[in-house]
Amino acid sequence: MQRELSPPRAVQPGERIRDDSQLVQSLRQREPAAFEKLVLAYQHRVFSIALRMLGDRGEAEEMAQEVFLRVHRSIREFRGEARLSTWLYAITSRLCLNRLKSPGRARRVGEGALARIADAHANPAAALEASELEAVLHRAIAGLDEQQRIVVVLRDLHGLDYEEIAAALDLPLGTVRSRLHRARVELKNRVEAFLA
Amino acid sequence: MNCHEAREFFSAKADDLLTSEQESIVDGHLRGCPGCRGEWERFSRTLVLLHGVREARAPAGFAARVIRAAERQPWHRRLFRVLSVPLHVRLPVEAAALVLVSTLAFFLYRQTPELERAVEPPTPAVTAPAAPPPGESPDSERLDAKASPAPQETLPPSEAREGALRDIKEKDRPVAKQEPAPPEGPAVADRQGAEREARKSAGARSESKLAARAQGPFHLVGRLKPRDRDALDSQLSDVVKQLGGILVRDADRVRAGSIVEVVVSREAYPRLEARLRQIGQFTVETRARTFPDRLRVALRIVE
Numbered sequence: 464m465q466r467e468l469s470p471p472r473a474v475q476p477g478e479r480i481r482d483d484s485q486l487v488q489s490l491r492q493r494e495p496a497a498f499e500k501l502v503l504a505y506q507h508r509v510f511s512i513a514l515r516m517l518g519d520r521g522e523a524e525e526m527a528q529e530v531f532l533r534v535h536r537s538i539r540e541f542r543g544e545a546r547l548s549t550w551l552y553a554i555t556s557r558l559c560l561n562r563l564k565s566p567g568r569a570r571r572v573g574e575g576a577l578a579r580i581a582d583a584h585a586n587p588a589a590a591l592e593a594s595e596l597e598a599v600l601h602r603a604i605a606g607l608d609e610q611q612r613i614v615v616v617l618r619d620l621h622g623l624d625y626e627e628i629a630a631a632l633d634l635p636l637g638t639v640r641s642r643l644h645r646a647r648v649e650l651k652n653r654v655e656a657f658l659a
Numbered sequence: 660m661n662c663h664e665a666r667e668f669f670s671a672k673a674d675d676l677l678t679s680e681q682e683s684i685v686d687g688h689l690r691g692c693p694g695c696r697g698e699w700e701r702f703s704r705t706l707v708l709l710h711g712v713r714e715a716r717a718p719a720g721f722a723a724r725v726i727r728a729a730e731r732q733p734w735h736r737r738l739f740r741v742l743s744v745p746l747h748v749r750l751p752v753e754a755a756a757l758v759l760v761s762t763l764a765f766f767l768y769r770q771t772p773e774l775e776r777a778v779e780p781p782t783p784a785v786t787a788p789a790a791p792p793p794g795e796s797p798d799s800e801r802l803d804a805k806a807s808p809a810p811q812e813t814l815p816p817s818e819a820r821e822g823a824l825r826d827i828k829e830k831d832r833p834v835a836k837q838e839p840a841p842p843e844g845p846a847v848a849d850r851q852g853a854e855r856e857a858r859k860s861a862g863a864r865s866e867s868k869l870a871a872r873a874q875g876p877f878h879l880v881g882r883l884k885p886r887d888r889d890a891l892d893s894q895l896s897d898v899v900k901q902l903g904g905i906l907v908r909d910a911d912r913v914r915a916g917s918i919v920e921v922v923v924s925r926e927a928y929p930r931l932e933a934r935l936r937q938i939g940q941f942t943v944e945t946r947a948r949t950f951p952d953r954l955r956v957a958l959r960i961v962e
Contacts, residue, residue, distance in 0.1 A: 495726070495730065498726065498729055499722070499726055502722045502725050502726060503722055506717040506721055506722050506725070507714055507715070507716050507717050508714065509717075510715060510716070510717035510718075510721065511714045511715035511716075511717075514715045515715070520718070523715075524717070524718055524721060527717065527721070527725075528721075528724065528725050528728060531725045531729065532725070532728060532729055535729045596708060597712055597713070600708055600709060600712055601712075615709070619706065619709040619710060620709070620712055620714070621714075625674075625676075640670065640671070643670055644667065644669065644670035644671075647669070647670055647673075647702065647705065647706065647709075648666075648669075648702070650705055650709065651701055651702050651705040654705050654708070655701065
């Protein structure tokens with residue numbers, strides 16, 4: 464059977480920062496230019512993950528800023544065993560999941576964010592990104608369980624490979640595979656239901 | 660392979676993670692099972708949609724805000740950054756600050772007679788108290804005069820006080836000249852040395868007290884616009900003499916632009932003010948809430 468799938472968008476090799484080790488070295492030496500380079504390279508990806516996970520632009524911005532500040536503070540703790548990007552995604556994922564677990568936070572994702580995304584045309588910034596079909600997809604993603612959602616966001620929206628996701632979320636590879644599969648099936652069902 | 664098993668492989672198939680053997684088994688099942696084939700088509704279409712979702716963009720200015728937040732450094736680093744501002748920025752700022760401070764200092768100097776007097780050299784017209792009696796140091800005399808105000812009510816004329824000041828200076832001068840004289844013997848040298856030290860310290864105390872009195876706070880600052888500028892000096896001198904006070908000029912003669920100091924007793928002040936109003940147009944600029952027994956009055960002579 465002919466493969467029709469396009470690869471996840473963010474796995475394009477050209478998009479990655481290739482000189483990670485040099486950048487890490489410069490970051491460790493507290494060079495302002497290095498930190499600026501890191502922020503400029505990853506700001507949209509980190510913000511996008513936070514937005515898909517939290518569903519609120521303001522909260523996502525705050526979270527993304529916290530991610531970069533953590534990297535800035537603790538770059539010396541980065542051992543270089545994984546890619547810098549993986550470490551960055553790990554911090555982003557962990558912070559987002561912790562935020563979602565915080566008391567009084569559950570309703571916002573389930574209802575508030577869903578309602579906001581569904582009513583995308585009321586928000587000019589969201590309207591830019593939301594075609595009708597995209598809005599459906601966002602609703603479907605926002606409705607996923609957060610453990611499934613982070614896997615889908617990292618894999619299908621940001622193109623991390625399974626090993627990177629396993630490293631970022633500190634999960635066994637098999638768990639990543641099974642969660643991703645269940646999440647995709649769930650998404651398919653939700654999209655079908657929306658479009659029916 | 661049944662339908663359930665085949666569908667469990669959908670994700671791995673979509674990510675191209677199946678071995679060739681697994682892939683041929685799954686594809687074989689899909690060819691023979693329309694239900695699973697339709698399910699795979701919907702599954703893969705969903706993934707195509709998902710992969711086409713655009714990445715959200717961080718808000719404008721986000722990177723700058725993050726960088727700024729990360730740059731909040733300890734005070735010594737921030738200070739270093741301020742100091743390392745480029746010269747083309749720093750020099751104009753520093754020049755402007757210098758001009759501002761100088762202007763402020765100038766106006767403060769012009770507005771404050773004490774400061775104006777403090778930077779001027781000691782004036783020869785300073786009037787001094789009465790000459791000390793023989794055997795008494797000028798310093799002890801001034802201390803006595805300060806402690807008991809009654810004798811000061813009958814102070815001698817200013818000319819006599821100027822003479823006393825000259826005497827004090829005369830006494831101090833030979834002491835300084837004797838210093839390089841060779842010693843005549845151990846006992847004599849000790850005695851002369853002790854005397855020299857005593858005189859030197861007495862002289863220093865005397866001059867420092869004189870300077871301190873001249874720079875103390877005024878209890879009243881007033882402005883005097885004389886009717887007769889030529890007669891002003893003698894009129895002022897006569898008034899102060901009659902009231903038993905002290906007149907301290909800042910020049911040989913009191914003229915427009917001068918600042919003079921008058922020291923009078925509290926009881927004599929109303930008469931002084933009345934006489935000043937006769938001499939010219941007298942205006943009180945600042946005034947202490949209460950007057951001590953002897954008060955110091957600064958007079959700014961204007962045209």
